[in-house]
Amino acid sequence: MTDREEIFDQLDDPTVDKLLAVLSTVSSAAPWPGGLISNIVGGISSEHKRQRIIKVMKSLFDYFEEFRKKVPEEYVKSEDFKDLFKKTLRKVQNEENEDKRKMYENFLKGALTSPEEPYNEKIRFFNTLEQVQYVHIEIIRALMKPPTAKFVAPGGWGTRMHTLQARLPADFTEDLIQDLVDQLNDLRITDIKELNQEDFNPDVLNLQDSVTEYGKRFFRFIGGDK
Numbered sequence: 301m302t303d304r305e306e307i308f309d310q311l312d313d314p315t316v317d318k319l320l321a322v323l324s325t326v327s328s329a330a331p332w333p334g335g336l337i338s339n340i341v342g343g344i345s346s347e348h349k350r351q352r353i354i355k356v357m358k359s360l361f362d363y364f365e366e367f368r369k370k371v372p373e374e375y376v377k378s379e380d381f382k383d384l385f386k387k388t389l390r391k392v393q394n395e396e397n398e399d400k401r402k403m404y405e406n407f408l409k410g411a412l413t414s415p416e417e418p419y420n421e422k423i424r425f426f427n428t429l430e431q432v433q434y435v436h437i438e439i440i441r442a443l444m445k446p447p448t449a450k451f452v453a454p455g456g457w458g459t460r461m462h463t464l465q466a467r468l469p470a471d472f473t474e475d476l477i478q479d480l481v482d483q484l485n486d487l488r489i490t491d492i493k494e495l496n497q498e499d500f501n502p503d504v505l506n507l508q509d510s511v512t513e514y515g516k517r518f519f520r521f522i523g524g525d526k
Contacts, residue, residue: 311353311393315340316386319353323360324376332361349393356392356405360412367413375415384411384422391430399434406523414521425521428487435472437524439480440489440511442467444519447505461495463505489515 318340322333337357341350364371375381388408395401407429411422442464464477477495484490492510511519519525 311341311344311386311390313386315343316382316389319357319389320377320382320385323357323364324373332358334358344393346393352393352395352401353389356389356401356408359405360408363409364412371413371415376412380419380422381411381415384408384419384426387426397433403429403432403434403437403522407521410521410523417521421517422521425518428489428518429522431487432484432489435476436480436484436489437519437522438468438472439464439477439484440515440519440524443490443507443510444516444525446508457498458505459496459498460492460507460510463507464495484515488512489518 319337322336322340334354337354338350341353344350344353385408388404388411392401392404395404407426410425411417414422445467461474461477465472465474468477481490481492481495485492489512490510491512
């Protein structure tokens with residue numbers, strides 16, 4: 301596909317409006333309108349892109365059933381939500397990594413069911429999400445784990461790096477962990493000055509405070525804690 305064809309293979313505003321109308325107006329008692337969704341996105345030539353959008357719409361449709369009565373219809377039809385919906389679906393259709401698509405999907409679920417959350421906060425979450433990958437979420441999840449005695453260094457001393465290595469998959473090397481933490485620090489998601497400084501076990505096991513208040517809000521919003 302050429303660059304010009306790629307431009308015209310994006311979700312246009314009329315298509316977004318139709319998808320949003322289905323999400324906001326189809327009765328909770330109605331079955332999944334898969335055929336209708338397929339027809340709406342039928343103008344997108346790439347089968348992969350169409351299927352990515354359909355999959356996310358199906359997930360949103362099922363998820364929204366639980367919250368439909370709690371979320372005002374005017375919010376789902378608002379310009380603020382439409383903007384987030386459009387931005388995120390366009391990311392979904394072009395994202396080749398399944399883990400990242402799932403993160404965008406979780407973001408949409410958070411945006412859909414939190415009308416009380418300020419738009420500026422949601423767009424900040426979106427901008428942050430563009431810059432993180434699933435490996436970053438693994439780091440945050442490891443930091444947010446409650447302290448346990450599962451890993452205790454000899455003599456009662458250890459480092460934050462030791463704790464993270466014990467909580468993360470084996471392919472997370474020390475260099476990779478350091479690099480990811482540096483990136484999270486730059487995004488103001490974490491605030492960790494030193495990973496390899498030795499300290500008493502209670503301090504190196506309890507890492508939840510290493511995640512900033514913004515980082516915790518972001519983590520919860522995209523469903524990282526689930």
